[in-house]
Amino acid sequence: MFGAVQFGLLAAGIVLFVPMGMAGWHLSRNKMLFFSCALFITLAVGVHLTPFFPSISDFLYKPYSISDSSLPTGTASSSMIRDSCIYSLHSVVMYKSNYSECVNGAIDSNSDSGCKKMSWKWTQSGSIAECEFQKLKKPDVSVLLNGSWVVVAGDSQARLMVVSLLELVMGSEEIKKIRGDLFKRHSDYSTTVDEIGMKLDFMWAPYVRNLTNLMLEFKENKDYPDIILMGAGLWDMLHVNNASDYGVSLSALKDSVLALLPVFRNKDSIDRGVSESAWIRSPHLFWLGMPVLINSMLNTEEKREKMNAVMCNAYDDEVSRTKLLRQSGGPLLKLDIHWLTDLCAPQCTADGMHYDGVIYDAAVQIMLNALLLESNQKPR
Known part of the structure; x- marks a missing residue:
């Protein structure tokens, strides 16, 4: 050419x-x-x-392709390819697990049945296949998260994300040992994976204002996580049930998140007089979307009355309207739990709100592949 x-x-x-x-x-x-x-x-x-x-x-004029090794790192073309792949991360399908997948470790830590009833994979259409998404195994995840501080904040959906992430890093047997501590009602949980030096903090934050206060605390302490995954809305929908107020809280959260960008690596670097340019960076920010709520399966009359389809749509609209998400120009990349649960409902939930581990496993892998794209890395 x-x-x-x-x-x-x-x-x-x-x-x-x-x-x-x-x-x-x-x-x-x-x-x-x-x-x-x-x-x-x-x-x-x-x-x-x-x-x-x-x-x-x-x-x-021959265009660059995603697999073209001659593509210069950091060019406008590579940035466009990366963004295209990031917005294709949710291109997945769900299917029933087969016997071999159960034998090879498709075990659901969140279910008494043992084997996961459903499995998932990325679709393999041309443009998506070129992104080379992968289900990362423990060795690759260990390298990716080595020495990282991960904060997960939110309600029970966020807690289930912690289970899937730790199961990937530590193994299902270790998860069984810590499950009691992790699932203490309405409590925080912290652990360190000594093998890779990863610190993980789960913050019980069922309302958006709790998340805002957490961001302000990071700002005040000048000590920031490497990865922040957060999401809230279910408790607000049940106990407040006002979409407009929810939108006001989201706007305040957005302002508090933007105040973190860019940030100093830690307070000590400033005290030691280290130059600002050597320490400024930004955490990776993710928003955990709300799941599909199957009204007929919700376990109380109050939930069935307040957490209906109309109210769910109103709350989702507020997330879009406030431009909290990167998809609409905001700071947080959405992990679309609504989309993932819609692919699997109702066979993946017992109560119409909390889903089997396959949903959160997929969301964790989507987050990890986003981290790879943002850091221009590939698994070994």
Whole structure:
């Protein structure tokens, strides 16, 4: 394929050498000048019109592909490819687990039945396949999260995300040992995975104002996590049941999150007089969306009355309206639990609100692949 520079050199060569060749055939000077001018004008017009003919443009200008190793890191093209892949992360399908998947470790820590009833995978259409999404195993996750401070804040949905993340890092047997502490009602939980130096804090924060206060606390202490995953709305819907007030709280949360960007790595770096440019960075920020609520399966009359489809849609609309999410120009990348649960409901839930581990496993893998894309890494 010709590039623009090569095509220009070819055109210049034709303009220069063809008239010289014609002169060698003893054509008259007037004929040679006429032909030269005609040739030059034709080529000039052709070059300017080429962009308007896609078939010619495609021939002359070869586009970069996601797998092209010559793509320079940090270019506008690589940024566009990365963003395209990030917004394709939820392109998954759910299917019934087979026997071999259960034998090979598709165990549900959140279910008494043992084997996960459903499994998931990314779709393999052309553009999505080029993103090379992968279900990361423990070795790759250990490298990716090595030395990281991860904060997960929210309600029971966020707690289930912690289960899936720790199961991936520590194994299902270790999760059984800590499950009692992790699931103490309405409590925080902290652990350190010594093997990789990862610190994980779960903050019980069922209301958006709790999340806002947590962001303000990080700002005040000048000590910030590497990864913040947060989400709230179910408790607000049940106990407040006012979408407009929820939107006001989301706007305040957005302001508190934006105040973190960019941030200092830690307070000690400032005290030691380390230059600002050497320490500024930003945490990776994720928003945990609300699940599909199956009204007929909710376990109390109050929930069935207040957490109906109309109210769920109103709360989702407030998330979009406040532009909290990166998809609408905000700071947080959404993990779309609503979409994932919609693919699996109702066979993946016993109470219409809390879902089997397959949902949160998929959300964790989507988050980890987003981290890989944002840090320009690939698993080993």
